[in-house]
Amino acid sequence: MELQFEGDDLRSVLNRLRRAQGQISGVIKMIEEGRDCEDVVTQLAAASRALDRAGFAIIATGLQQCLTDVDRRDADGETTQQLKARLEKLFLSLA
Template sequence: MTTTDSGYVTSKQITSRLKRSAGQLDAVLRMMEAGRSCEDVLVQLSAVKSSVDKAMKLVIARNINNCVDDASTPDPSELEHALDLLLKTK
């Protein structure tokens, strides 16, 4: 997972990852239209899934950072919610 030098995830990083995922998905659609083999399509779909998973991790990392930074003493319920989001993505 990439972060800035300060350790924080930026909206630009998340957006960049999602654009990459969208490009990969567009490539899958072109492969389908071209009649590429199931194996080729599945390999690309796996790459799309991995890319989306990485974007989700960036969003979660940003959410957790925000929970910790928003208060001098983090709210346990907000941290618990952030962790619940993490577990739902597994």
């Protein structure tokens, strides 16, 4: 399944990923500077949440596209059960 992002969806996912990238860079700098463990973990948790939200947004977009493009899925030979199993695996990978 090829994802196609448009406009606001693309911008939202990219913003979340850039935010996570900045937070991870901040965590690395904090560790190099010997900052307080609690501060490092707090920043790391924020980066993790940003990545999770980006992942969920990607999965939600994929789900929407799968549900609205049944003809293409059928042409690819994927059954409803196969699609369900694949999407379940994606959701669980972020849990």
